Amino acid sequence: MRSMTAPGAPGRCQRCLLLSAWCVCDVVGQAQPSRPEVLVVRHQWEAFKSTGTARLAALALSNLRILDMAAENPEPIREALRSLQDAWLLYPGGVAADQTVTRPKTLVVLDGTWRQTRKMLRRLPELSRLPRFSLAPPAGAEARPRLREAPRPDARSTLESIADALSELDSLECGERLLALHATFVERTRRSRGQLDASWGAAGTGG
Numbered sequence: 055m056r057s058m059t060a061p062g063a064p065g066r067c068q069r070c071l072l073l074s075a076w077c078v079c080d081v082v083g084q085a086q087p088s089r090p091e092v093l094v095v096r097h098q099w100e101a102f103k104s105t106g107t108a109r110l111a112a113l114a115l116s117n118l119r120i121l122d123m124a125a126e127n128p129e130p131i132r133e134a135l136r137s138l139q140d141a142w143l144l145y146p147g148g149v150a151a152d153q154t155v156t157r158p159k160t161l162v163v164l165d166g167t168w169r170q171t172r173k174m175l176r177r178l179p180e181l182s183r184l185p186r187f188s189l190a191p192p193a194g195a196e197a198r199p200r201l202r203e204a205p206r207p208d209a210r211s212t213l214e215s216i217a218d219a220l221s222e223l224d225s226l227e228c229g230e231r232l233l234a235l236h237a238t239f240v241e242r243t244r245r246s247r248g249q250l251d252a253s254w255g256a257a258g259t260g261g
Contacts, residue, residue: 066104067079069109069113070082070109070110070113070239071102071104071106071109072104072239072242072243072246073246075246076242076243076245076246077242078110078235078238078239078242079113081234081235081238082110082113082114082235083114083231085113085114085115085116086114086115086116086228086231087115087116087117088115088117088118088220088224088228089157089223089224090142090157090158090159090160090161090223090224091117091118091119091159091160091161092111092115092117092118092119092160092161092163092216092220093118093119093121093134093138093141093160093161093162093163094108094111094112094118094119094120094121094162094163094164094165094212094216095121095123095131095135095162095163095164095165095174095178096108096120096121096122096123096164096165096166097122097123097164097165097166097167097170097171097174098122098123098124098125099166099170100122100165100166100170101122104243105201105243106165106212107211107212107213107214107236107239108120108163108165108212108213110213110235110236110239111212111213111216111232114231114232114235115216115232118216120165121134123174123177123178125173125177128177128178131178132178132179132180135162135178135180135181135184136180138160138162138184139159139160140158140159140160141158141159141160141161141162141184142158142160142161142162142184142185142186142187143162143164143181143184143185143186143187144161144162144163144164144186144187144188144189144215144216144219145164145171145175145181145186145187145188146186146188147186147188148185148186148187148188149185149186149187149188150187150188150189150190150222151187151222151223152222157223158185158187158223161187161216161219161223162181162184163212163215163216163219164181165212168209187219187223189210189215189218189219189222192210192214192218198214198233198237199236199237199240199241199244200240201240201243201244211236213232213235213236213239214232214233214236216232217229217230217231217232217233217236218233220232
């Protein structure tokens, strides 16, 4: 399990949860709306992981909501999902944006490990009623800065997934803004761990 960061942990920014010296709030900018709006259903264990990226997406997008799901009590999430109208689920096994002329009002995104999200699919039957929207493997994925190796070609962090989805459903500008934030987050996190030397990113690859 990735490290947990308790609320109010000393020495950390309370918004982005990075060590204060490496806080990314200065590059988040003003929160902006997206079309569609985004609903993140987050596994409760992800809520206080300093490496979780749904938190960053919520800082950057004014109409993104995060609902934390506890396995022992999924009913509040089920109720929220039942109230959605014209929503899609971002998950493998669905259609691509160019295969449909419609666009959803809300994009539902699951935040957790692959194992956790598969369990969430089983425990939230309302998700099975939503049309699935899938992303192709990202072009140039090997060049994207990440904190860990992707387990599969189409794997992305939550922030990357939202960015790529909004590049197709909203605008390239919207997606690129979020990808730039993700790159900065990865760089500063790795620098805070002493994993990068001063020359890394000098050619513009560090975001």
